[in-house]
Amino acid sequence: MRAILMESRGGPEVLRYGEIETPRAGAGQVAVRVRAVALNHLDVWVRKGAASPKLPLPHILGCDVAGVVEEVGPGVEHLRAGEGVVVNPGVSCGRCERCLSGRDNLCPQYQILGEHRWGGYAEVVVVPQANVLPMPPRLGFPEAASLPLTFLTAWQMVVDKLQVRPGEDVLVMAAGSGVSVAAIQIAKLHGARVIATASSPAKLEAARALGADETVNYLEPGWSKRVRELTGGKGADAVVDHTGADFWQEVLRSTAWGGRIAVAGASSGYEALTPMAHIFYRQLTVYGSTMASKSRLFPILQLVSEGKFNPVVGAVLPLEQAAEGHRLLEERKVFGKVVLTVEG
Incomplete structure (x- = not known):
């Protein structure tokens, strides 16, 4: 062959x-x-x-x-x-x-x-x-x-790990990626308000067309301040991230006190500096996530068949x-x- x-x-x-x-x-x-x-x-x-x-x-x-x-x-x-x-x-x-x-x-x-x-x-x-x-x-x-891989990964992050609930602010990093395309749709299905980040106006526009409520360019210095502005100073209740070391500290700053972060990759680098006070004082929860149970592909394909995921x-x-x-x-x-x- x-x-x-x-x-x-x-x-x-x-x-x-x-x-x-x-x-x-x-x-x-x-x-x-x-x-x-x-x-x-x-x-x-x-x-x-x-x-x-x-x-x-x-x-x-x-x-x-x-x-x-x-x-x-x-x-x-x-x-x-x-x-x-x-x-x-x-x-x-x-x-x-x-x-x-x-x-x-x-x-x-x-x-x-x-x-x-x-x-x-x-x-x-x-x-x-x-x-x-x-x-x-x-x-x-x-x-x-x-x-398969992207929707399974996003499903475990949004549903199984972060347990996103209606009305929550969910930050989805790098909206143009396959995982994030899936995460935006899954978070919206579960009633969340989605803030998507991307690196260009065209990708930000595409994220909005996909269902994102707000968008932020993560190449702008201090972009986490914009996330906080969009959430009334609170920050995101839950974060879907796979962007790696270059963006990690801004991700932490974008997360609300008591917020949750699911990490499924490290595209920009594996070794990220983590100021520990962000974790213990602000009581953040960080989940590692790889793929999902094979069973999760059944509801995903059903929702695709119904036109709820694309x-x-x-x-x-x-x-x-x-x-x-x-x-x-x-x-x-x-x-x-x-x-x-x-x-x-």
Whole structure:
């Protein structure tokens, strides 16, 4: 099969378009013919070696896949060849206490497709049957591929960790990212007033079109003061953040006394200075968050089917232009998802 192989760590140029043996579905597995695969910043971190630095090479990136069932292995009864499907990128053992209690993203053997195991920058990907769900009929493949990782991540942050309530002020950082596009919509569905940040007037306008009530440019010095102005001096009750070290102290200043912050990444750097008085004196709660339970994709896809959530696709490229897709992602030129399409 055709695939994009990561043969070393480095810039986008390490991604090579080539051929590799097509994987087959084993017992309890499903082979999915990829029609679209969405890019995530996780792909960039893996490529650079910041994430999973000991990963054997060559490797195939790609967390978020939409396609059609190509083949089912022994024991798979609920799927048939030709069905349109979305792939849940979180893979766990399915047997341990955490998996069986619905906390599979805390499984000791937890893996993310495209990070810890071969992913979707290819014509075919093989996953456990538990990771395959029907594709919402109202979506095309690029839109469906834009859903899983970002909406799962945002759902756990907004609903499970922050437990956002009606009437709360929720600050969503970097509104143009896939996670934040999802977080804005999820927070609005739960009755919040959303303040979104972005780095350009165009992205701020797009955030408003998506449902954000207020917007702030986080490249302006002291932008946290604007967040406080918009909240009557209080600050945000809850914050969705994945922007990293460069913005961390302003995030802290933007948060209300007794407020909550959920962190799911560190795009600008991992080592952030935290004045401890912000945490204990102002009684802030900081949650770490990675992905979500596989079960959360069921309500997400239902809400997408009902038209209450909409994926946002910012750019579509053919698979062989994966390196260009990475450049677009790193340069933050796109609002929403960058998606690679694979010809059938």
